[in-house]
Amino acid sequence: MIIDTHIHLDNEQYYDDLDEVLNRAREGGVKKFIIPGADPKDLQRAHSLSQRHEDIYFSVGMHPYDIENYSEALIRQYTQDEKCVAVGECGLDYFRLSEDEKEKEADIKLQKEVFRAHIRLANELNKPLIVHVRNASHDARVILEEENSKGGVLHCYNADDELLVLADLGFYFGIGGVLTFKNARKLVEVLPKIPIDRLLIETDGPYLTPHPHRGKRNEPFYTTLVAEKISEILDIDLEEIKTLTTKNANRLFKIDV
Numbered sequence: 001m002i003i004d005t006h007i008h009l010d011n012e013q014y015y016d017d018l019d020e021v022l023n024r025a026r027e028g029g030v031k032k033f034i035i036p037g038a039d040p041k042d043l044q045r046a047h048s049l050s051q052r053h054e055d056i057y058f059s060v061g062m063h064p065y066d067i068e069n070y071s072e073a074l075i076r077q078y079t080q081d082e083k084c085v086a087v088g089e090c091g092l093d094y095f096r097l098s099e100d101e102k103e104k105e106a107d108i109k110l111q112k113e114v115f116r117a118h119i120r121l122a123n124e125l126n127k128p129l130i131v132h133v134r135n136a137s138h139d140a141r142v143i144l145e146e147e148n149s150k151g152g153v154l155h156c157y158n159a160d161d162e163l164l165v166l167a168d169l170g171f172y173f174g175i176g177g178v179l180t181f182k183n184a185r186k187l188v189e190v191l192p193k194i195p196i197d198r199l200l201i202e203t204d205g206p207y208l209t210p211h212p213h214r215g216k217r218n219e220p221f222y223t224t225l226v227a228e229k230i231s232e233i234l235d236i237d238l239e240e241i242k243t244l245t246t247k248n249a250n251r252l253f254k255i256d257v
Helices: 018-027 040-052 064-069 072-079 101-125 137-146 161-169 185-193 220-234 238-253
Strands: 002-004 030-035 056-060 084-093 129-134 152-155 171-175 199-201
Touching (some): 002 220, 002 238, 018 030, 018 220, 040 056, 040 072, 064 084, 072 084, 072 101, 084 101, 084 137, 129 137, 161 171, 161 185, 199 220, 199 238, 220 238
Parallel strands (some): 084 129, 129 152, 152 171
C-alpha cells in the first residue's frame, strides 16, 4: 500500500468529485491520506473529512503565506483530536518576498517567529512537524537546530544538500511529483543520499502533478507514479518501495495500518 503524506483534500478543487478521487486512490493501493493544515479557513473542512473517513488524517498549522492569521489557541484546539497526527504545514518561504527592503525584513522576521512557535508547540505536544521550505534552506536548518526540533518531514524536499543533515534531528523527506519532472536533475542526484528509512511519498495535490499528467489536477492515485520513479532511480523493487515508505509514514505519524 501507499500513504499519501501530504494531500490537500480540503482544497476547493476536490469539492465536486472527492468520493471519486478517493475511490480511484484506494483501488490503486493508496490506503491512507494526511491533509496538511495550511490555511485557517480550511481547517474545519480538513477536520470534518477526517471524522467522516477512517483512512483520512489531518495536521494543523499555518503556511508561511497565511501567518498573518496565526493563532496558537486555534492550533492547540485541533491538536487535541485523535486524528490530528502532526503540527504544520509550517516553515519559511522567501519566494514571494517584497522588493521593498522594510517590508521584506518584516516578513522574514514574522515568518521566523511563527515557525519557531510551531516548532515549540510540536516539541511540547510530542508531534512531528510538517515543514515547508522554499528559498530559505539555511535559515530553516538553523532554526530547527536552535529550537532542538524533535523531527518531522521536509515536505516537497527541495534537494538542497544542506537539509540532508536534518535526518540526524529525526526528519524524513517527502518526495512527490517533482521527481518525475524533466528538470528534476538535482533531486534525482540527491535521492540516493537520503536514508531509505526516511523516505515518504506525497502528492501535494492538487499541485505539482507528476509526468505524464502535468497541467492537470494532482490527486492521490498519482502517488503510484512517484513510487515507480523512486523504484527506478534507486533500483529497488516497486513493492518494496511501497512497503518501506508506508512503514516510514506509520512510524513518523503513528498511524495504524
